[in-house]
Amino acid sequence: MKILYYDCRAGISGDMNLAAMLHLGVDPAHLRIALSKLGLDAEFDLRVAQAAKNGIAGLRVDVVLADGTPADAAPGHDHDHDHDHDHDHGHDQLHEHDHGHGHRHHAHAHGGHGHAHGSHRSLRDIEAIIEGSGLDAAVRRTSLAIFRRLAAAEAKVHGVAVEAVHFHEVGATDALVDIVGAAVCRHALDVDAVWSSPVELGGGFARCAHGVIPVPAPATVELLHGIPTTHGAVPAETATPTGAAIIATLADRFTAAPALTTERTGYGVGHRDMAIPNLLRVHLARAEVASSSPCRLLQCNIDDMSAELLGAVLDLLMDAGAMDVHFTPIVMKKSRPATCLSLLCGEDDAAQFTEMLLRHTTTLGVKSFPLDKTALETAFETLDTPLGPVTMKNALMGGAVLRAKPEFEDCRRLARAHNLPLTAVYAAIAACRKPS
DSSP states (O other), X not given: OEEEEEEOTTOBXXXXXXXXXXXXXXXXXXXXXXXXTTSOTTTEEEEEEEEEETTEEEEEEEEEETTSOBGGGSTTOOTTOXXXXXXXXXXXXXXXXXXXXXXXXXXXXXXXXXXXXXTEEEHHHHHHHHHTSOOOHHHHHHHHHHHHHHHHHHHHHHTSOGGGEEEEHHHHHHHHHHHHHHHHHHHHHTOSEEEEOOEEOBOSEEEETTEEEESSOHHHHHHTTTSOEEOOSSSSBOBOHHHHHHHHHHOSEEXXXXXXXXXXXXXXXXXSOOSXXXXXXXXXXXXXXXXXXXXXXXXXXXXXOXXXXXXXXXXXXXXXXXXXXXXXXXXXXXXXXXXXXXEEEEGGGHHHHHHHHHHHSOOSOOEEEEEEEEOOEEEEEEEEETTEEEEEEEEEETTEEEXXXXXXXXXXXXXXXXXXXXXXXXXXXXXXXXXX
């Protein structure tokens, strides 16, 4: 499988994602031609320049407005913040802990406050721009999925309907470039799947017009529910809402230690100097999909850990790249109820996971069994449904689809967005699927 792997240990933002994709090998001319299909050439220019952080060379991307002003420097728009959660556009001006990532969508909600919308774009406006463009269908679908996810998160944070979320005109231009550009680049790379490391969120606090709020921003938190994250690498925002929406939509899998053979690497450079390199690193890589591969089954029996602690260990092991982890209830000596923890991993990873089991559980010993694992090849595609786009996971045999199922997180998101039971969402998806 051809994999696009995101290393988000220093976070992610929209502009750094574009820069990393171009440094990885996407042709800037291809990106510019695609963006011009939005019909917004009069509003912005895309500038790409060589840059470096901590001695590591990469690219930096800036959106420059028609009057020559960088969108980052437009009045009331701090170039290092990605959101505006108040009604008077004051949040960016007062932001104290800049992350240096570079782009912002300035989304906010209007709920009967009498605001004029002459300088704003609603989600419906943005959907009309994308749907009316000459972009490829796959790029349109991905772009809309990212924007709708972003708007849904903002609506949840503000406690309003999605239709009430508006994007400040300058911020909307930035967001269109970042999000549509992300979709263009993902499809230009023609990968089988997108994987990502856990996402670093940063820490600290930001001051807005309504007071002090914690970092990460509320929209970022909402966007990354169900996705592994890390915190506190720096007292600053490292993952922006736009970046979070992009990675939450594009990534098919999150793993800290994937078994990959890298072929090319790209670096997207941010605008700020921090205690950690302000870089987004991405790899083009191959994941072996041999039908049978040598593995190790590690097992240990535990009778003195709570369910909470066992659950935390399971998450830790999966985040570290275990193929599978499961628990089996057993009865040990003296009729003690206990749990058998079983972990499947590659031969080369057995020592690492044995050490983790000994360190993070109360077991005194780990059993190890060699075995062969036979696995079907998997591929992902986006299916449009009346409820919204959903990612389908296809199991392949000999290149043909053997069976397919929707990704659970997408189904849960649609169920929440439409206030439907999950069974109704699955039924709607089944009705949209073409007979094989």
